[in-house]
Amino acid sequence: AQSVTQLGSHVSVSEGALVLLRCNYSSSVPPYLFWYVQYPNQGLQLLLKYTTGATLVKGINGFEAEFKKSETSFHLTKPSAHMSDAAEYFCAVSDHSSYKLIFGSGTRLLVRP
Amino acid sequence: GAGVSQSPSNKVTEKGKDVELRCDPISGHTALYWYRQSLGQGLEFLIYFQGNSAPDKSGLPSDRFSAERTGGSVSTLTIQRTQQEDSAVYLCASSLRLAEGGNEQFFGPGTRLTVL
Numbered sequence: 001a002q003s004v005t006q007l008g009s010h011v012s013v014s015e016g017a018l019v020l021l022r023c024n025y026s027s028s029v030p031p032y033l034f035w036y037v038q039y040p041n042q043g044l045q046l047l048l049k050y051t052t053g054a055t056l057v058k059g060i061n062g063f064e065a066e067f068k069k070s071e072t073s074f075h076l077t078k079p080s081a082h083m084s085d086a087a088e089y090f091c092a093v094s095d096h097s098s099y100k101l102i103f104g105s106g107t108r109l110l111v112r113p
Numbered sequence: 114g115a116g117v118s119q120s121p122s123n124k125v126t127e128k129g130k131d132v133e134l135r136c137d138p139i140s141g142h143t144a145l146y147w148y149r150q151s152l153g154q155g156l157e158f159l160i161y162f163q164g165n166s167a168p169d170k171s172g173l174p175s176d177r178f179s180a181e182r183t184g185g186s187v188s189t190l191t192i193q194r195t196q197q198e199d200s201a202v203y204l205c206a207s208s209l210r211l212a213e214g215g216n217e218q219f220f221g222p223g224t225r226l227t228v229l
Contacts, residue, residue: 036220043117043204043220090156099144100169101218103156 002027004091006104014112019078021107023065023091026072031093033074034101035065038088047089050074061085086111115139117221119205125227126195134190134224138207145188146208146218147180151201159203162188195228202226 007022025031032051036044048059055067065076074091088108092101118137126132138145147159158172162182173179177196182188192199202225206218 041222043222044206045220046217049217092156099161099216100146100158100172101148101156102158105155 002031002093002102004093004102004104006089006091006107008107009105010108010110012110012112013081015083016080019063019076019081019085019109021076021089021091021109023074023076023104024072025074025091025093027093030067030069033065033067034092034094035059035063035074035076036090036092036103038090038106040087044090047076081109081111083111083113085109117205117207117219119203119221119224121224122222123225123227125229127229128197129194131191131193132195132226134192134203134226136188136190136205136207136221138186138188138205139219140186141209142207142219143185143210144208144216145182146206147188147190148204148206149174149201150204150223154201156204159190192226195226197228200226200228 003026005024034049035047037047038044047063048057050057050067058064063078065074067074088106090106091104094101120135145162149157160170160180164185165182177193180190202223204220204223206220208216208218
């Protein structure tokens with residue numbers, strides 16, 4: 001069965017610092033990979049996704065992620081954190097025969113002024 | 114354009130009562146999904162619909178949970194004889210089609226259910 005591991009339930013960075021949120025997946029076949037963001041009392045919003053093709057994926061709000069098959073990872077990065085980036089971030093996978101998303105446990109990003 | 118809407122936004126009920134949660138997907142989206150977000154279990158898949166049929170109900174936690182979709186649009190998630198462990202945020206999502214997977218699922222704001 002597929003699974004997703006997000007290291008660190010909380011990550012704290014200073015405004016302007018690099019953001020790195022880690023995601024590893026477990027699957028024998030490279031799945032589809034997603035990063036979603038959830039602001040307080042809101043639903044999930046897609047940041048970016050990887051399906052096929054280029055392994056470096058650029059998303060909204062300056063975020064990007066790189067699919068590394070050898071490491072079974074899909075870490076999310078942003079060069080410079082803004083206060084508005086404070087939210088909870090979820091990594092998710094789906095495989096080629098299933099339509100449901102399997103989510104990681106989430107990482108809450110705190111941005112210090 | 115309008116996104117996925119859910120109602121009510123908050124629901125407080127007493128243990129043993131039945132509740133209905135409603136989801137209005139984005140117009141034209143044929144696929145609809147229900148997820149549950151709780152402190153202990155994180156985000157869990159419950160059920161999805163392609164049109165009005167539900168090929169995968171594997172995530173429904175018990176037979177107290179049921180869902181239907183009519184007219185290929187609105188969906189209702191019903192929980193009978195609610196229990197305290199049903200307290201969670203219930204999220205609905207829709208996508209253009211199921212197809213091969215990899216389709217973006219657009220999420221609604223959720224219904225926060227509290228069972229006293």
